[in-house]
Amino acid sequence: MSEAKPIEVAVVGGGCAGISAAFELTRPEHRGKYHVTVYQQGWRLGGKGASGRGPADRIEEHGFHVWLGFYENAFRLLRECYAELRRDPRECPFADWRDAFVPAPFVGVADHSPDGAWQSWMAHFPPVGGLPGDPLTVDNPFSVSSYLVRTASLLRTLLLACQARQGTRPDPQAAGESGSTDWLRGEGRRAPSASEITEAIARLLKYGVLATIAGVIEAARLLETVVGALARYPENIVLRLLDAIRTNAHRQIDILAEQDEEIRRLWNVIEIVLAGLRGMIRFGLAYDPRGFDVIDEYDCLEWLRLNGASERALNSGFVRGLRGLAFAYEDGDFQQPRLAAGVALRGTLRMFFTYRGALFWKMRAGMGDVVFAPYYEVLKRRGVSFKFFHRLANVRLADATRLASGERPYVEALDFDVQAQVNDGREYQPLVEIHGLPCWPAKPDYGQLVDGERLEREGWDFESFWERRKAGAKTLRVVNDFDFVVLAVGIGAIPHVCREIVARDSRWRAMVDHVKSVATQAFQVWMGEGMEELGWDYPLGSISGFTPPFDTMADMRHLIPQESWPTKPRAIAYFCGVLPDPMTPPGDAETDYPRRRRDEVRRNAIHFLNRDIGHLWPKARRGPAEFRWELLVDPAEQKSPGRDSQHDESRFESQFYTANVNPSDRYTLALPGSARHRISPLDNTYDNLTIAGDWTDCGYNSGCVEAAVMSGRLAAHALSQFPPHEDIIGYDHP
Amino acid sequence: MSLGERLRRSDPVRTAPIRTFSTTLRRPESPEGAEPGGATKPPGGRARDGSWSDVVAEGVDLAYRVIEEEIRLGQQAAEQLNRRSYAMGSDMVEAGERLVRYSADLWISWLEFAGSLARNADSLRNLSRPPEPEPARSADATAGATAVSIAITSPQPARVTLHLHPTAEGCSLAVRDLKAGDPGKPALTDVLFTPGAGGMMDLQIRVPQEQPPDLYAGLVVDQRTGQPVGTLSVQVGE
DSSP, X not given: OOSSOOEEEEEEOOSHHHHHHHHHHTOGGGXXXXXXXXXXXXXXXXXXXXXXXXXXXOEEESSOOOEETTXXXXXXXXXXXXXXXXXXXXXXXXXXXXXXXEEOOEEEXXXXXXXXXXXEEEEEOOOBSSOTTSOOOSSOXXXXXXXXXXXXXXXXXXXXXXXXXXXXOOOHHHHHTTTSSGGGSSTTOOOOOHHHHHHHHHHHHHTTGGGSHHHHHHHHHHHHHHHHTGGGSOHHHHHHHHHHHHHHHHHHHHHHHXXXXXXXXHHHHHHHHHHHHHHHHHTTTTTOTTGGGGGTTSBHHHHHHHTTOOHHHHTSHHHHHHHXXXXXXXXXXXXXXXXXXXXXXXXXXXXXXXXXXXXXXXESSOHIIIIIHHHHHHHHHTTOEEEOXXXXXXXXXXXXXXXXXXXXXXXXXXXXXXXXXXXXXXXXXXXXXXXXXEEOBSSOOGXXXXXXXHHHHTTOOTTOTTOOOOSEEEEEEXXXXXXXEEEOSOGGGHHHHOHHHHHHOHHHHHHHHHSXXXXXXXXXXXXXSOHHHHTOOOTTOEEESOSTTOXXXXXXXXXXXXXXXXXXXXXXXXXXXXXXXXXXXXXXXXXXXXXXXXXXXXXXXXXXXXXXXXXXXXGGEEETTEEOGGGBOOHHHHHSTTSOOOOSGGGGGGSEEEEEOSGGGSEEOOOTTOGGGOOOTTOOSSXXXXXXXXXXXXXXOSSSHHHHHHHHHHHHHHHHOOSOGGGSTTSSOO | OOGGGSOOOOOXXXXXOOOSSHXXXXXXXXXXXXXXXXXXXXXXXXXXXXXXXXXXXXXXXXXXXXXXXXXXXXXXXXXXXXXXXXXXSOOHHHHHHHHHHHHHHHHHHHHHHHHHHHHHHHHHHHHTOOSSOOOOOOTTOOTTOOOEEXXXXXXXXXXXXXXXXXXXXXXXXXXXXXXXXXXTSOOBOOEEEEEOXXXXXXXXXXXXXXXXXXXXXXXXEEXXXXXXXXXXXXXXXX
């Protein structure tokens, strides 16, 4: 550490954003310029990504967390963290980041078949070169031009799949006879002129080439070339080609789709791809200085509809699946799917076209164990202080009348509720070791707390917003206790902890009014039969777009070795979805609210398992509407084998379920028209405060780990000018 | 508390991502095979590579790529002109549009080259830089910027944002129609650059009474070469 007094930074909130900011600010290269203290409510880091080890050391999460293969910032920082940690592989099972993640290439959607039943449609996404977080070697993978080419290429692949399904092979002469696109092949391949394109389209139509799927594929090949050099062609030529493809594909494939379920699904995707391409060109996204933001006022369904997508395609499993991954339902209402079109487009393109290694990466243990325990250990080594059981009560601004002329408003004090005191004033030790891996427990270690036995007996819920009991209070003052603040709580908490700022500042009011969040619900089941025995054939597969309220399901069998069951379960599955908000928001005094919502989740889950799960796991039910409850593995039963066993739905009580209703636990939405109300971590209105979280204007304005990490890095940049904008991968993106 | 005791954040160079020109203004990533997460070293650390040979090699490589691309584009342009393709089935407006877009490709190549020179200069500076925080560089740095006087006539509230690349200096500027995000809305067409006094450019914008509120944006180009040198946007209404 340098001899000069370090700059004191208070990071409030130990989720992905806050921890990323702390990691950046304490890099050794800063030479101790910043001393960071992380203030955390309750006993564990992680925010929405917190996990805990419960009975039998089972992993209990807020929901199903998956890291997408394009989370470049999140992976990059975590890889650095593991490298710095230098764990001994002989002692710790996750010494390297690669030990901690497993590729999950099977991703699927659930879709209705014509007879109304649910069917799962799984796709295997092939591995792509490199690993997430590797240095980028291409100039810029994020140009609209490259996205257009990849999308057009996908279109051709999908059409080829339709053709293969139809049982015909491409006819090399089909288009060749017309001489329409000879310049696309062979060594003389080159970008055609606009007039050549016009002539080629005319020939394709004139010779009736487009009357076959092979001809449509040929036209798609032409499209690929055209969008790769979009600047050279008038917009109307490209649109004309697209429309010719759409019209003729419609004629060819619609008939086949009526008879073939697989082709019907492919056709839905083709329609969405065509609408996306058409929209990108029609709305001038390749040239607009606002990039994809320009369409953020539209809902993505509305925008696709404007560009030719049919209602059938918009209601397909493919679209619902993407929407489900983003919890994109306003107020948690499945009848109100809403997602800003630009955010959706950016996310979809990045997800499918810029992933590395695998499309999805699953963690081999809890997110807390894989992500936040390593960060905690590294940050401790770097000298970061952690203050657990500190709940932020108020961000207090300096009195406006005391500001000097030209002086900006600033944070004068931070008021905290101290939820519990640690014995003898010691530092709370939050981790436990399970099979050599440092983990977070599902409950605090009451033994370390003053009056811990009483707190446990009285059921103090340290993570509940409605829990008002506290052991004390603390006020931090600027200059004395901190120089800068990184406010890294969830958006739902902002109106409660930033009352003064929201009251004074119209931008903050607009932000809390428009950047909405949604409650979520989740449950996990441990079962005594393997997934294949239940009728599920996709190892580690995840499926989305299934029936509400649990529209996402993930096979998590890979976690079994990490838990400590006397008799190991043979399957683990996670389910999650949105949880509708009540008509009237709960009051601050409704201490019973979390329990009531949790009861609701239990009822939902039981109903879901009885009624719906049979569509995915046909052998998990004994009748049309009864789940085989004896499948569930009860940890208490394993602990005490002589215990009376229940084999009815009451057995579900032994599983894990949660209602994520705390303001800070709510998932951040990207509603149409909301992006312009987000505030950047770089904003300097309050010159000793920056914000961090997936709710900020962080370049990738979507609720996810990657956005949170990007935001945390931006917050660090706001204080230290590091990392440079250019190193925040995907910040500068169309 | 005296004011001097409190620390303040410095003003950010920018507060929003660059949604356009991002291809041209990105700094290069660490070389392949670098340490995972091998981002640019923080203040106090050495430059990415720190070797003269790497910097020179990269510059030469980029330069060759630009030159090759230019040759290729030039061949295509010549080929197209020889075939009189511009006159075939298209009017002069379309030809103009093609020219502007065609030149946009060329411009990207040139900007990439210019960007590489800037990056390399930066890398060279880093070799001897003291370990102080490096202020982030702006994508729309104003060095060498052209002075523009803006006059807007609008019956509705309107806000004008003009981003000019430094290479716009000395150019005779022209602007294309400003289009709304919604293709159904009419473009803003009455936008004109004219030479002003003292080397300054005058920009006149007239917003018609019936213009629907929206953000209208378009490219600013060098009139002589057709190369894009910036962007202009006008927020009408709200």
